[in-house]
Amino acid sequence: MATTFDPREHPHRRLNPLTREWVLVSPHRTQRPWQGQVEKVARAELPSYDPTCYLCPGNSRAGGHRNPNYTSTFVFENDFAALKPDVPDARADEAGILVAEGERGQCRVLCFSPDHSLTLARMDVPSIIPVVEMWAEQYKELGALDYVSAVQIFENRGEMMGASNPHPHGQVWASRSLPNELSKEDSAQLAYAQERGGCLLCDYLALELRDGARVVCENELFAALVPYWAAWPFETMIVGRRHAGSIDGLDSQERAALADILKRVTTRYDNLFETSFPYTMGFHQRPTDGRERPHFHFHAHFYPPLLRSATVRKFMVGFELLGTPQRDITAESAAERLRALSEKHYLED
Numbered sequence: 001m002a003t004t005f006d007p008r009e010h011p012h013r014r015l016n017p018l019t020r021e022w023v024l025v026s027p028h029r030t031q032r033p034w035q036g037q038v039e040k041v042a043r044a045e046l047p048s049y050d051p052t053c054y055l056c057p058g059n060s061r062a063g064g065h066r067n068p069n070y071t072s073t074f075v076f077e078n079d080f081a082a083l084k085p086d087v088p089d090a091r092a093d094e095a096g097i098l099v100a101e102g103e104r105g106q107c108r109v110l111c112f113s114p115d116h117s118l119t120l121a122r123m124d125v126p127s128i129i130p131v132v133e134m135w136a137e138q139y140k141e142l143g144a145l146d147y148v149s150a151v152q153i154f155e156n157r158g159e160m161m162g163a164s165n166p167h168p169h170g171q172v173w174a175s176r177s178l179p180n181e182l183s184k185e186d187s188a189q190l191a192y193a194q195e196r197g198g199c200l201l202c203d204y205l206a207l208e209l210r211d212g213a214r215v216v217c218e219n220e221l222f223a224a225l226v227p228y229w230a231a232w233p234f235e236t237m238i239v240g241r242r243h244a245g246s247i248d249g250l251d252s253q254e255r256a257a258l259a260d261i262l263k264r265v266t267t268r269y270d271n272l273f274e275t276s277f278p279y280t281m282g283f284h285q286r287p288t289d290g291r292e293r294p295h296f297h298f299h300a301h302f303y304p305p306l307l308r309s310a311t312v313r314k315f316m317v318g319f320e321l322l323g324t325p326q327r328d329i330t331a332e333s334a335a336e337r338l339r340a341l342s343e344k345h346y347l348e349d
């Protein structure tokens with residue numbers, strides 16, 4: 001073959017060093033710049049208070065519980081928890097093939113605001129800071145439980161992601177075992193530290209900031225970027241400039257800076273297709289099983305499903321389900337589009 005490799009044209013695969021898995025990139029399928037029209041979705045104006053919402057202040061929930069008249073954030077045990085604290089430490093093993101383990105844990109619901117109509121993108125930074133504080137408290141409190149090894153904080157935003165209630169809220173699941181993704185990322189960061197003697201994400205962030213092609217926005221303490229190995233079209237990561245293993249290890253300036261960059265990323269997302277952008281967002285933090293893990297670098301992932309408009313989504317099917325995730329637009333062109341957007345929300349005029 002005579003031609004030189006051009007990652008903007010030739011199909012190639014990229015390594016995700018956090019999971020040590022590959023992603024297939026097929027940029028030749030989207031040679032032309034995007035010219036299609038953006039289908040807009042009629043926006044349903046939400047009220048600030050919805051008497052039928054089980055997350056609004058003062059309303060009742062399942063099992064006869066009633067929410068207090070909270071004015072900032074509010075946490076409660078999930079009334080339909082996937083994990084429970086009182087499960088026996090049992091293990092079943094048949095020929096090393098049929099293997100099961102009892103799994104203990106807790107699931108909580110985290111309300112970001114009493115205002116039913118808001119989202120992180122439409123909250124102001126001073127009111128996102130208490131949300132960051134709440135996340136830090138939950139990580140600390142649940143991580144301190146002797147049987148909890150991992151605290152997974154996340155937000156599912158939008159009906160497309162299965163979030164049935166638009167009220168701004170997230171979840172925290174604390175578990176006895178390490179979830180798959182956290183386990184892979186912990187192992188890869190440890191292996192990198194052992195092989196190279198540094199932090200994978202500190203080194204990665206330095207590369208990205210030098211290159212700039214995948215950086216979406218940044219402040220003094222955090223950067224948001226489309227990872228080199230992104231699988232979802234507009235996937236991003238938020239990485240701190242200082243090495244910290246968990247959200248409770250952030251100082252007050254860093255917490256404010258995290259609130260700022262979350263606001264900016266979610267606003268850009270909403271502006272991309274002029275819709276309330278759906279996503280799963282969550283943090284990967286140092287496991288809390290008591291082992292030292294100096295190699296672990298706290299970060300956030302955004303996994304949004306949208307591809308071309310407010311209604312056209314990407315599906316992980318076919319080759320992706322059976323083989324390897326695949327994308328057409330490159331991480332660089334996705335970052336370029338997100339970078340070009342305003343940080344003023346499209347609804348604020």
Ligand SMILES: [Zn+2]
Nearest residue numbers: 053056116167
């Ligand atoms: Zn509500």
Ligand SMILES: [Zn+2]
Nearest residue numbers: 199202243297
């Ligand atoms: Zn680091």
Ligand SMILES: [Zn+2]
Nearest residue numbers: 018185284301
């Ligand atoms: Zn991660």
